[in-house]
Amino acid sequence: MHDDILEVLISEEEIQEKVAELGAQITEEYKEKFPLVIGILKGSLPFMGDLMKKIDSHLEYDVMDVSSYGSAFVTSGEVKIVKDLNTSIEGRDVLIVEDIIDSGNTLKYLTDLFKYRKANSVKIVTLLDKPEGRQVDISPDLAGFIVPDKFVVGYGLDYIERYRNLPYIGVLKPRVYQK
Numbered sequence: 001m002h003d004d005i006l007e008v009l010i011s012e013e014e015i016q017e018k019v020a021e022l023g024a025q026i027t028e029e030y031k032e033k034f035p036l037v038i039g040i041l042k043g044s045l046p047f048m049g050d051l052m053k054k055i056d057s058h059l060e061y062d063v064m065d066v067s068s069y070g071s072a073f074v075t076s077g078e079v080k081i082v083k084d085l086n087t088s089i090e091g092r093d094v095l096i097v098e099d100i101i102d103s104g105n106t107l108k109y110l111t112d113l114f115k116y117r118k119a120n121s122v123k124i125v126t127l128l129d130k131p132e133g134r135q136v137d138i139s140p141d142l143a144g145f146i147v148p149d150k151f152v153v154g155y156g157l158d159y160i161e162r163y164r165n166l167p168y169i170g171v172l173k174p175r176v177y178q179k
């Protein structure tokens with residue numbers, strides 16, 4: 001559909017295969033527990049929806065909306081809560097679901113917050129990990145794919161709110177944002 005402006009980096013089939021693998025790992029990890037799975041809006045929505053169906057054990061889920069100040073490409077490191085959780089996390093085994101970890105600022109803020117709120121454990125699953133973008137010392141417990149230091153879109157990830165509904169991950173050709 002978007003051949004002229006996007007290069008496919010990870011296909012729909014590759015994503016779905018990886019989501020099933022991650023779901024199986026999470027099932028194993030949390031089978032004796034009742035984790036609170038927290039999806040971070042808006043980007044994690046497609047991943048969260050697919051992943052939940054691949055976890056074969058009891059869990060509770062909630063969502064939280066946070067945003068980072070900055071431009072589409074550069075984060076300022078400052079994170080603010082747009083919508084908080086409805087669930088208390090004290091004593092809970094929390095699994096944060098993200099679409100991407102880049103600078104690490106969002107997940108550093110969230111893991112610190114959940115520990116401060118006295119979660120029993122806090123782990124991170126992310127579909128994409130961009131280690132070259134890292135500004136703070138944080139790494140996911142589970143990651144689907146390592147991506148290069150390029151701005152990626154699709155499967156929840158946007159460029160000025162577009163492309164979130166693509167079923168695959170792509171890299172926008174520079175002319176799209178050089179306009």
Ligand SMILES: O=P(O)(O)OC[C@H]1O[C@H](OP(=O)(O)OP(=O)(O)O)[C@H](O)[C@@H]1O
Nearest residue numbers: 041042043067068101102103104105106
């Ligand atoms: O590691 P970082 O550099 O903090 O980047 C990762 C965050 O950036 C994106 O969210 P964004 O703030 O763009 O909001 P969105 O999910 O609503 O698009 C993404 O969904 C992560 O939450």
Ligand SMILES: Nc1nc2[nH]cnc2c(=O)[nH]1
Nearest residue numbers: 102150151152153157158
């Ligand atoms: N769409 C998008 N959002 C991001 N937030 C942090 N890194 C990225 C990225 O590569 N693409």
